[in-house]
Amino acid sequence: MTIIDKNADVPAPRTGDAATPLLEVRDLHVEFHTRDGVAKAVNGVNYTVSAGETLAVLGESGSGKSVTAQAIMGILDMPPGKIPHGEILFQGRDMLKMSNEERRKIRGRKIAMIFQDALSSLNPVLTVGYQLGEMFRVHQGLSKKEAKAKAIEMMDRVRIPAARERVNDYPHQFSGGMRQRIMIAMALALEPELIIADEPTTALDVTVQAQVMDLLADLQREYNMGLILITHDLGVVADVADKIAVMYAGRIVETAPVHEIYKRPAHPYTKGLLESIPRLDQKGQELYAIKGLPPNLLRIPTGCAFNPRCEMAQDICRTEVPTLHRVTEQDGSELPGRGSACHFWKETIHG
Amino acid sequence: MADVTKNDEAVSDEVAAVEAAIAKPVERGEPILQVRNLVKHFPLTQGILFKKQVGAVKAVDGISFDLYQGETLGIVGESGCGKSTVAKLLMNLERATAGEVFYKGQDITKLSRRALKAVRRNIQMVFQDPYTSLNPRMTVGDIIGETYDIHPEVAPKGDRRRKVQELLDVVGLNPEYINRYPHQFSGGQRQRIGIARGLALNPEIIICDEPVSALDVSVQAQVINLMEKLQDEFNLSYIFIAHDLSIVRHISDRVGVMYLGKMAEIGTDTEIYDHPTHPYTQALLSAVPVPDPEAREHRERIILTGDVPSPANPPSGCRFRTRCWKAQDRCATEEPLLAIPQRFVGDDTPAAHESACHFAEEKDVVHAVN
Numbered sequence: 001m002t003i004i005d006k007n008a009d010v011p012a013p014r015t016g017d018a019a020t021p022l023l024e025v026r027d028l029h030v031e032f033h034t035r036d037g038v039a040k041a042v043n044g045v046n047y048t049v050s051a052g053e054t055l056a057v058l059g060e061s062g063s064g065k066s067v068t069a070q071a072i073m074g075i076l077d078m079p080p081g082k083i084p085h086g087e088i089l090f091q092g093r094d095m096l097k098m099s100n101e102e103r104r105k106i107r108g109r110k111i112a113m114i115f116q117d118a119l120s121s122l123n124p125v126l127t128v129g130y131q132l133g134e135m136f137r138v139h140q141g142l143s144k145k146e147a148k149a150k151a152i153e154m155m156d157r158v159r160i161p162a163a164r165e166r167v168n169d170y171p172h173q174f175s176g177g178m179r180q181r182i183m184i185a186m187a188l189a190l191e192p193e194l195i196i197a198d199e200p201t202t203a204l205d206v207t208v209q210a211q212v213m214d215l216l217a218d219l220q221r222e223y224n225m226g227l228i229l230i231t232h233d234l235g236v237v238a239d240v241a242d243k244i245a246v247m248y249a250g251r252i253v254e255t256a257p258v259h260e261i262y263k264r265p266a267h268p269y270t271k272g273l274l275e276s277i278p279r280l281d282q283k284g285q286e287l288y289a290i291k292g293l294p295p296n297l298l299r300i301p302t303g304c305a306f307n308p309r310c311e312m313a314q315d316i317c318r319t320e321v322p323t324l325h326r327v328t329e330q331d332g333s334e335l336p337g338r339g340s341a342c343h344f345w346k347e348t349i350h351g
Numbered sequence: 352m353a354d355v356t357k358n359d360e361a362v363s364d365e366v367a368a369v370e371a372a373i374a375k376p377v378e379r380g381e382p383i384l385q386v387r388n389l390v391k392h393f394p395l396t397q398g399i400l401f402k403k404q405v406g407a408v409k410a411v412d413g414i415s416f417d418l419y420q421g422e423t424l425g426i427v428g429e430s431g432c433g434k435s436t437v438a439k440l441l442m443n444l445e446r447a448t449a450g451e452v453f454y455k456g457q458d459i460t461k462l463s464r465r466a467l468k469a470v471r472r473n474i475q476m477v478f479q480d481p482y483t484s485l486n487p488r489m490t491v492g493d494i495i496g497e498t499y500d501i502h503p504e505v506a507p508k509g510d511r512r513r514k515v516q517e518l519l520d521v522v523g524l525n526p527e528y529i530n531r532y533p534h535q536f537s538g539g540q541r542q543r544i545g546i547a548r549g550l551a552l553n554p555e556i557i558i559c560d561e562p563v564s565a566l567d568v569s570v571q572a573q574v575i576n577l578m579e580k581l582q583d584e585f586n587l588s589y590i591f592i593a594h595d596l597s598i599v600r601h602i603s604d605r606v607g608v609m610y611l612g613k614m615a616e617i618g619t620d621t622e623i624y625d626h627p628t629h630p631y632t633q634a635l636l637s638a639v640p641v642p643d644p645e646a647r648e649h650r651e652r653i654i655l656t657g658d659v660p661s662p663a664n665p666p667s668g669c670r671f672r673t674r675c676w677k678a679q680d681r682c683a684t685e686e687p688l689l690a691i692p693q694r695f696v697g698d699d700t701p702a703a704h705e706s707a708c709h710f711a712e713e714k715d716v717v718h719a720v721n
Binding site for chain 2: 060061208213233238272273276277280286290293
């Protein structure tokens with residue numbers, strides 16, 4: 001039946017203990033060599049995720065948010081993709097320097113990924129039980145029978161009703177929300193330490209989206225996993241994230257704890273995005289629209305990539321690439337976790 | 352031969368009558384489109400040689416609403432609730448199984464093809480996917496100008512190029528792009544081309560089926576603002592179908608909530624969003640993530656379990672009862688009608704709007720509780 005929950009369900013964002021991050025991405029660059037030239041998809045991304053923490057990576061299509069995730073997961077098509085610099089440290093070890101054999105041991109077992117489109121990520125000619133059991137057969141060497149028992153257990157855990165009867169069904173026999181649960185079950189099968197969810201609910205209806213996000217949050221708490229949530233939905237981010245990284249044209253333009261960013265954005269792009277979404281709880285006047293289009297990655301504008309669309313742009317923005325400045329309070333006191341890659345962050349946040 | 356002429360005459364009379372009826376302008380605030388008990392069942396068949404019908408997918412099962420001149424009516428609902436089928440029925444792209452759609456008093460579900468052509472000029476559509484709804488082998492000029500080949504009375508031949516360029520300018524594209532192909536444009540620009548095509552015949556009603564859901568957030572706002580501007584400029588009435596409840600609230604004057612082929616609740620945007628009385632509307636609204644982290648600790652959330660039942664075999668009585676937390680025996684036997692709930696009749700509250708629930712009750716789920 002239906003659960004009515006008086007605001008107990010969603011925990012307040014945690015302020016992670018920054019002792020040893022689970023994953024640390026340092027100055028990551030990814031390019032794609034195409035016939036038309038070199039597309040610079042990721043241009044120096046830095047972020048960290050600790051155990052039990054949720055990092056939301058927010059960005060429009062083409063901002064490089066999914067490519068970063070694929071690079072972490074090691075599923076980037078190379079060629080045409082290439083990683084010219086950067087480090088991806090998982091529990092202190094650089095994964096880019098590991099052999100394929102070593103990476104394969106991490107992939108699936110330590111870091112797992114949930115994809116957007118569950119229907120095309122599942123094999124239509126194999127039963128879901130077989131596909132779920134594959135994780136156990138390949139990584140843990142279980143027998144077919146044991147693997148199937150495990151698969152039923154996992155389906156129960158992601159709250160698929162009548163798991164025992166449905167384990168031999170094919171993906172098309174499940175609804176969209178149930179398929180996404182199967183994807184989550186596959187990702188969780190080996191109890192990984194980090195989950196990367198790439199737009200996990202974009203294809204789902206709001207009522208089902210709420211179910212799936214809830215489930216994901218519960219399981220994350222249970223296993224104390226790190227979660228990287230990649231999305232373009234500012235609403236979903238506000239619901240689940242602890243900290244946010246906003247990406248634009250392959251760079252992180254702003255980082256902040258979740259509460260801060262909605263109250264006081266420190267980058268004109270974030271500010272524009274927040275003002276351009278209509279609100280459910282109030283009827284506004286005309287929407288603010290960021291003018292222009294996201295840049296072509298083959299020809300990223302010089303200086304700050306956002307400058308042609310920015311209302312605050314000055315000459316310096318066209319020539320000099322802004323670094324991720326540390327954002328402080330007006331009196332200079334520290335705002336932990338906040339950064340903005342804008343020459344005029346002070347004017348944006350305090351102006 | 353005599354018969355054919357007589358038939359032709361009858362059709363010509365019908366066309367003339369329809370054209371006369373639709374030529375009359377509708378006052379602002381008067382209904383321009385009236386939908387009455389609209390039904391669309393898609394047959395389910397079995398067998399290859401001897402097909403027999405074994406059931407029907409009840410995509411739209413008796414819905415009624417009015418669209419007033421100059422307003423925007425939003426229609427929301429989950430996938431599979433029949434909202435896109437409603438759009439197709441209003442365009443007469445699908446023939447209705449039963450029910451009527453009156454456009455200026457003419458029942459368009461029963462018109463002949465020739466009479467329908469005149470009506471279609473005034474009811475146009477903007478589609479969801481700007482990538483597949485434009486022919487990749489045609490230039491922008493041909494895509495928009497094609498409408499004038501079908502309705503040559505709108506623009507004389509020599510004038511068409513200029514008209515198309517004017518339209519491109521109206522939707523905010525450079526008129527010099529007239530010879531470009533769709534692949535040379537971004538998603539937002541393509542949706543502008545789709546809108547220009549919808550505007551080409553100076554229609555009175557535009558039906559928009561998820562017009563911005565394929566676009567990026569920053570581009571969505573541009574297209575929504577454009578649509579609002581055009582509505583004022585050309586005095587258009589919109590039917591705006593979408594699953595994004597925040598956008599629907601922003602653009603709509605009135606909103607209808609659909610569930611499994613039926614209208615669950617309909618009213619003005621304030622009535623629906625701030626004073627919902629149907630449990631489904633309440634659940635739907637509470638599930639929408641609000642871009643405000645303060646709200647997440649202070650909002651009541653109703654999480655529905657299970658999926659939408661199959662429209663081929665909908666539950667008896669109230670269709671929402673299988674997922675409803677208020678359901679009682681009465682809900683399984685007696686179908687609630689879309690009307691102002693008895694307890695609110697005569698009251699001057701925003702809760703007094705049409706809602707198809709036996710136990711309608713006001714509940715604010717959108718705003719944070721203190």
